[in-house]
Amino acid sequence: MAERVVAESGERRIDRVAVLGAGSWGTTFAKVLADAGTQVCLWARRAHVAETVERKRVNEEYLPGVTLPGTLKATDDSAEALSGADAVVLAVPSQTLRENLASWRPLLPEGVTLVSLAKGVELSTLKRMSQVIAEVADVAADRVAVVSGPNLAKEIALEQPTATVLACSDHDRVVALQRACSTGYFRPYTNTDLVGVEVAGACKNVIALACGVASGLGYGSNTMSTLITRGLAETGRLGAALGADPMTFAGLAGMGDLAATCISPLSRNRTFGERLGRGESLAEAQRAAHGQVAEGVKSCTALRELAKRHGVEMPIAEVVHRVCHEDLDPVPAAAELLGREPKPE
Ligand SMILES: NC(=O)c1ccc[n+]([C@@H]2O[C@H](COP(=O)([O-])OP(=O)(O)OC[C@H]3O[C@@H](n4cnc5c(N)ncnc54)[C@H](O)[C@@H]3O)[C@@H](O)[C@H]2O)c1
Ligand SMILES: O=P(O)(O)OC[C@H](O)CO
CATH class of the missing domain: 1.10.1040.10 (N-(1-d-carboxylethyl)-l-norvaline Dehydrogenase; domain 2)
Known part of the structure; x- marks a missing residue:
């Protein structure tokens, strides 16, 4: 089920999120979402990373010493991570995002919000990440949101207070994302200037x-x-x-x-x-x-x-x-x- 909308209020909701990429920022952002009460499934390329997150509640390679929430699920199966997601967070490097997303495209739930964590410009096309995402997923630009701010992963994983910007041209979509990732230590502001x-x-x-x-x-x-x-x-x-x-x-x-x-x-x-x-x-x-x-x-x-x-x-x-x-x-x-x-x- 994608893009749940509360019937009475018409409010858009993001209740379940797939985070694709279990490096420093992907793992940390998955923790933020889980701490905000959102259901999260984190996809890792390597099975042992997903398995250690599930079993020991830690990502030893990228976030040693940080205990991850018990509600955070992890898998190396992208179909499992994406099943039923309202939003998909892309947490892979800028230069591989196109190739990664192309492989996930057939699995994307209908109407899903696509969120970029990457900070870069594609070398081969000079496109911004939101442009690459809209092109590869073949979706309108207003389906894509970007997270960017003073967000050193380690500090956020240690729950040191910080703020960020969520940029998206669709106001309701970005407000739903804002609700899904607001915690006592992480304060996201919305912006329409992607x-x-x-x-x-x-x-x-x-x-x-x-x-x-x-x-x-x-x-x-x-x-x-x-x-x-x-x-x-x-x-x-x-x-x-x-x-x-x-x-x-x-x-x-x-x-x-x-x-x-x-x-x-x-x-x-x-x-x-x-x-x-x-x-x-x-x-x-x-x-x-x-x-x-x-x-x-x-x-x-x-x-x-x-x-x-x-x-x-x-x-x-x-x-x-x-x-x-x-x-x-x-x-x-x-x-x-x-x-x-x-x-x-
Ligand atoms: N780490 C931070 O503090 C931070 C904060 C904000 C934004 N960012 C941005 O988020 C994006 C991801 O950063 P990160 O810190 O999680 O990176 P990272 O190097 O820690 O992890 C990258 C992840 O992408 C995965 N991946 C999937 N396909 C890949 C491929 N083909 N080649 C290489 N890796 C592949 C890796 O396995 C790894 O889990 C970057 O654009 C970065 O600039 C990072
Ligand atoms: O570790 P860096 O240099 O990729 O920077 C991490 C974040 O982008 C800081 O906001």
Whole structure:
């Protein structure tokens, strides 16, 4: 049964959710939903991960030390996870989402709300995740919602207070999702600006890589603050060219997430950048990430292409792309950014 609607009030409800992807954020978001009283089934690619969640209430690989709610179900069978779901949360990396969703498409319940947790831009098409989802699932854009904000998984799994943004063009749908994932430690706000929320989520990973590189080079708070602020400026420029609401960039999905990711040692993107700044190669930094995704490494290239296509200047994304993929040394990269033509703020 999909999209249950309470007959008397006409209120849309999301009572049962499938979370597809049992990495750090998928597992944590499944916990949030379960803590909010929503029925959740978490799908893991590897059987032993699902089995350990079911048996020991823990995801040892991605969230060691966090006890998961007893009501949370887990399986490695996507048909089982998707059966009867009112909403499907896609918690896989941006660059594999298309392929993952294509394999699940025949199993999607009719009318189901599709929710993206991914923060990235598809390298092969330069599409945002909500665009990829609507295309692959062959649904109208208003069936797709996006979750994005200052949401470092580990902190949320430990129930440290945070807020987020749920973006969707269908108000009733996003309000139902808001009810399904509101807890005492997790406060979701709704927003209708999908473009702004997704652009902000993809760009902040690239700026966090730059901050990591700067930190690896030994630079301090002035450099971080400069990168964060100018990073926000170039994010806003790209957003404006794509039709985003400028106010989104001042909110949780914009400045909020940018600050959290650029500052926190928990950020995979920042940590990845720090390794590059300390002189490690891309391959060495990738090995050290132990298979966990640092989305900015691929999104920097996609964003650079998107910026070029729209005639937008994104100097930090450009330099991050060249450090990651064209062997540009981080020291001259910093000099290059500062040596650009003088201009007003
Ligand atoms: N971890 C966080 O704090 C956090 C917070 C907010 C948003 N996000 C975003 O959520 C998305 C997922 O992040 P995550 O932290 O859960 O990632 P992760 O690396 O911890 O886990 C990714 C999950 O996707 C699964 N997967 C399925 N198909 C895959 C494939 N073909 N290749 C690789 N993995 C595959 C993996 O098995 C794994 O369970 C990313 O876009 C990330 O930017 C993460
Ligand atoms: O660990 P990161 O760098 O992928 O960042 C995690 C979240 O996106 C922070 O909001």
